[in-house]
Amino acid sequence: MSSNATATVVRTGAGSRFVIYTLLALFCLYYLLPLYVMVVNSLKPLSEIQAGGMMALPDVWTLAPWKSAWSTAQIGVEATGLRPFFWNSIVMVVPAVAISTVLGALNGYVLTKWRFRGDTIIFGLLLFGCFIPFQMVLIPMARMLGLVGLAGTVPGLVFVHLVYGIGFSTLYFRNYYQQFPTELVRAAMIDGAGFFTIFRRIMLPSSGPIAVVCVIWQFTNIWNDFLFGASFSDFDSQPMTVALNNLVQSSTGVKEYNVHFAGAIMAALPTLLVYIVAGRYFVRGLMAGSVKG
Amino acid sequence: MGFLDIKNATKSYGAVKVLHETDISIEEGEFLVLVGPSGCGKSTLLNMIAGLEEITTGDIAIKGQSMAGVRPADRNIAMVFQSYALYPNMNVGQNIVFGLEMHGVPKPERDTAMNKVADLLQIKHLLDRKPGQLSGGQRQRVAMGRALVRDPDVFLFDEPLSNLDAKLRVDMRTEIKKLHQKLKTTIVYVTHDQIEALTLSTRIAVMFGGHVQQLGTPKEVYDNPANMFVAGFMGSPSMNLFPAKIAVENGKAVAKAKLADGQDATLPFPDARGFERHDGREIILGLRPEAITDRDGADRNSQSVHVIDAHVDITEPAGSDTFVSTQLGGKEVTGRFRADVDVHPGQTFPFAINMEKAVAFDPKTEERVS
Known part of the structure; x- marks a missing residue:
């Protein structure tokens, strides 16, 4: 029955299909939001985060936090990075x-x-x-x-x-x-x-x-x-x-x-x-x- | 001593005995078919010959050598499985020579052997393909190629044709028979299909309930079944079995069976046939459909064709023959009439019965009495 594998069991009209896709898109967005916050904030200087704009894109794009986390950040007693x-x-x-x-x-x-x-x-x-x-x-x-x-x-x-x-x-x-x-x-x-x-x-x-x-x-x-x-x-x-x-x-x-x-x-x-x-x-x-x- | 000797072999799983004491001995070049319904122990016996199942008691010997404790690989056997069991990750060529490779045969010899077998089975053009790209019949050929290339003492076939469609099955059956006539290798073949058993074998072991019911040539098994199970299992349509009463008069035995209208049909045997001790007793009479036919279709060489008038219940035209059913001894009885006989349901029609071919069984023990 492989030819039927892509067919849906329930017949869906355009309207219900729209609702389904909108819902799915919302869930997807909700799910991806933390990742967005992490990526965006890892690419801005600390001052921008302290100023409050957690959700905003960086004004100044920087890789410095990545470099610091990788090789110079303080872990325990030594500054070795991760x-x-x-x-x-x-x-x-x-x-x-x-x-x-x-x-x-x-x-x-x-x-x-x-x-x-x-x-x-x-x-x-x-x-x-x-x-x-x-x-x-x-x-x-x-x-x-x-x-x-x-x-x-x-x-x-x-x-x-x-x-x-x-x-x-x-x-x-x-x-x-x-x-x-x-x-x-x-x-x-x-x-x-x-x-x-x-x-x-x-x-x-x-x-x-x-x-x-x-x-x-x-x-x-x-x-x-x-x-x-x-x-x-x-x-x-x-x-x-x-x-x-x-x-x-x-x-x-x-x-x-x-x-x-x-x-x-x-x-x-x-x-x-x-x-x-x-x-x-x-x-x-x-x-x-x-x-x- | 034969080429393959099964001596008093049994198989038990815990307390369950799936194969009772079995003795079979076959000569080199024989084609032994183990036939019987599911669960009769035929595949178990085959696996015991292969060494895939251990023997509980008794012994199996090939070429006079006991196979107890000998690994399957060292028995010089080859097996064709019902599912073909082709290695999915190897191409056809690799599948065929895998056994040789495992036995340490050097590559040039492997290739020669592979080409020879591929020629024999006409699968040369398939050598580079994967099993997944083959049709059922082609897979079947490759599975046979894999067995042939080993040049074994004994071939074991485990229902090799049961996954094929009806037409291909008949073709492959003929092909296996040709192959056996050409190579003259000893074969043990398991099937539940009695036609396969009759057409292919030189000897048949009919199995049921873990017992060998009868061991004999196809003709012996067909004409002289040892008991009612064998009689009913071999042949299609199966043998008519119906109760009849024996009377011995003037040194001749007569069987009397009730017709549909309550009258007795009298069926005289050609001679007494050792029925004396059954005089007046009820037996089960066995007649093959071809022994019940229309008057002109009856066997002219038979000394004992007897015609009775009986009520026709059903006619089933099958092209080459017409199967006609009536009642005898309260059972439905089918005769094989010539196709162009003008016979219709509801008629009373003469049935010619060849009593030379009749066999009789004890109703209680179901064993053959004459």
């Missing part, structure tokens, strides 16, 4: 996302195609892990990290996010692979492919859509995490979110709102980029033709 913490976040997010996605894919593969006694219980426990509130594990996790010597380090943070991420990534891949025809795996077994060869040559090439979903989800969650970052990092391993908080909360001197706005945008930019870039690959139909229908 730059080092941005890299902390990158170094934390990339391995955490990559490893949790790969492990999730492997888990999903095993839980659907190499089933064993008790596999549903294991899957249930993994799922349960998704729903344990972060706060509950703070103290045991701190103790664990201390014991293995990862406390206050970036690898420690990677480990924490990895453990939390596996539950979700397993859920995604397991549900996706459930739909994946088992006959393909059986055919590959008869063809002589082993466990990892089947995974690499047959499963992974067809996992594009779910991998993108998983990466977007993990990246957003880990990048935006504040609690674990604040709890388990030292000053030199703080992620971007914690540094942004420190920038905004710095009590010395005047509040440089324009710098804060610039910093906040910087902190949000990578997740935005991931959506824009990866969303393009979020297409269906990669599985077309492997089996009937």
Whole structure:
């Protein structure tokens, strides 16, 4: 029925259509307003904000707040800007996302195609892990990290996010692979492919859509995490979110709102980029033709 | 010992026994068809031969070698799946040689083998395409190519034609038969379609409820069904089964079945046929539609054609034949008449019954009695 996919279920006249679009435009505007405020205020001198014109476009356009937020703003005790913490976040997010996605894919593969006694219980426990509130594990996790010597380090943070991420990534891949025809795996077994060869040559090439979903989800969650970052990092391993908080909360001197706005945008930019870039690959139909229908 | 030996093999899932003790032995080059309705255990048995399902008890041996604990890849078998199971991310050529690649065959040899198979199946022009760009029949060919290229000891087919439309199915059926005659490879083929079973096989195993009901050549299974299940399952339209009473007079057995008007139709067998111990008892009489026909269409070589007048309930012209239904023993009975016989519903018409072909079953055990 793909030819009907664009047809609407309910017949709409021009009048109701106008109302719908106007409403949608209003919602859109409302939703985008904070972004507008942030962008506009990050591009004007502090004096203009202090004079009151929050909603106005800048009289004088300037990139100075951005430069300051990136490299010279006071974070905690040192005037390093957000730059080092941005890299902390990158170094934390990339391995955490990559490893949790790969492990999730492997888990999903095993839980659907190499089933064993008790596999549903294991899957249930993994799922349960998704729903344990972060706060509950703070103290045991701190103790664990201390014991293995990862406390206050970036690898420690990677480990924490990895453990939390596996539950979700397993859920995604397991549900996706459930739909994946088992006959393909059986055919590959008869063809002589082993466990990892089947995974690499047959499963992974067809996992594009779910991998993108998983990466977007993990990246957003880990990048935006504040609690674990604040709890388990030292000053030199703080992620971007914690540094942004420190920038905004710095009590010395005047509040440089324009710098804060610039910093906040910087902190949000990578997740935005991931959506824009990866969303393009979020297409269906990669599985077309492997089996009937 | 045969080429493929299934010795006392069973399969259980927990307490549920899906395949009871099964013994089948076939020679090299045979075409064994496992046929039966859904859930009869035929696919389970095939998967056990393939090594995709473990054997609970018993053994399966290929070329005299026990397959217990041997991985599917090391059994030198190839399998064609119902859904074709083509790897969606590889093109046709890669699909075909994937098995060879996994078995460490060097590239030049793989290419030679691929070209040979592509020629044989006439899919050379498709080699660069992805499975998604192929029609059902083409996918079917590629799936067969992938099996052929391995040059296996045994081919396993799991309902390979059930996803094709009716016409293509008949074409591919002929093609599989041609292929078997040309290559003379041993084949085990699973289907629920009894026509496929009859046309393709050298031997049929009719399965039901996890038991092999009968193992034999197509002719044996068709002409001499071992029980009522086999009789009803094989053949289309299926065998007429109706109750009749046996009487033995002067060394000859006679079956009496009630007509629609309450009269008894008397159907004499050519001889006693071992019915002595059933004298006076009720049996289930089995007659194929082609054994019930019009007077001129009856088999001239038969020594025992008996004509009865019966009421015509329905006529179904099918082009080559006309199927005519009447009542015998309280059951609807269908005869296969010649197409140009002038017969109409409501008439009383002579039915010529070839009692040489009649078979009889015990009404309780449903087993063959004669």
